[in-house]
Amino acid sequence: MYPKPFGYYAPQTPVEAYELVGRLGGKAKILAGGTDLVILMKDKIISPENVIDITNIEEFQGIKYEPGKGMEIGATTKNAEVQFSEVVKQKYPALAYAAGEIGSSQVRHMGTIGGNSCNASPSAETPTPLVAYGASVVVSSATGEREMPVEEFIQGVRQIDLKEGEILTRIKLPEPSPKLAAKYAYMGARDANEIDSVNMAVALELKDDKKTVQSVKLVMGSVFIKPLISKAVPALLTGQEFSDDLVEQAAAAAQNEAKPISDVRASAEYRREIVGVLARRLLKEAFAAAQEVK
């Protein structure tokens, strides 16, 4: 139950943090909310010599929105803050909803949005809508910054594109088109404190006739080693009048693209089935919401 002894550092500024992360390199793990890391340490699955707690650094916290430019969410912003933020709910409702479905209230008040992507679990809640909204991450170090799409940052199970000396400092979301409607849903064994068997986000825009699909993005979670962006669904729907028949074809196409595995949470067959269920539901919900957009 107890982790092995470790050195604890709590830098107060980005400069201090970059210096520590650079100097300690592979001998340290970054600690945000600890809701993933501390469990692994207690179970002795990992035993870092040092832990660098970045939660005191103001520059890595908070939500900023600039009309026309989009949003920046500090990496150590708590998932609960994303869930309850009025501007996130208004501009990126699928993200607010997904953040609010993580674990329990306690887990959401400790865990951070940056930690959710850095942990790189295929079943993580927020990467799926982040990818649907076209979000990118900024990783920073003593020598500068790199920016990349979330789907490139997350490379596989517990694999992220973070070099020694770097910290994920913020997540950037582009200003959503006023016509965009996005929806998120998941399936799990129960409502709280469960890990998703499958999750999905759909972002859809209609042309002015409110029938023809202008653009659509469907992102699947927990059916591949990282968020999986459907290629087939946009190919089928873009430029077409939305119809039940097309939705059926799109759901089948997404099922074909999914690469689920069987594990303790669900069989591959069940996951594939649920991909079809969620695709149908979310495409229809996003279409209805896009029709309502003024």
Ligand SMILES: Cc1cc2nc3c(=O)[nH]c(=O)nc-3n(C[C@H](O)[C@H](O)[C@H](O)COP(=O)(O)OP(=O)(O)OC[C@H]3O[C@@H](n4cnc5c(N)ncnc54)[C@H](O)[C@@H]3O)c2cc1C
């Ligand atoms: C009971 C329980 C239920 C849960 N349910 C869900 C759920 O339903 N859905 C879900 O998605 N998750 C769930 N989680 C997992 C967890 O709460 C989230 O993944 C959370 O967002 C992790 O954030 P954290 O700040 O706690 O990360 P930490 O545990 O602090 O860190 C996680 C990993 O990311 C690295 N890291 C963190 N921040 C940074 C950074 N800024 N830069 C570089 N590396 C960084 C750490 O080194 C570590 O490897 C659950 C956890 C628990 C304990």
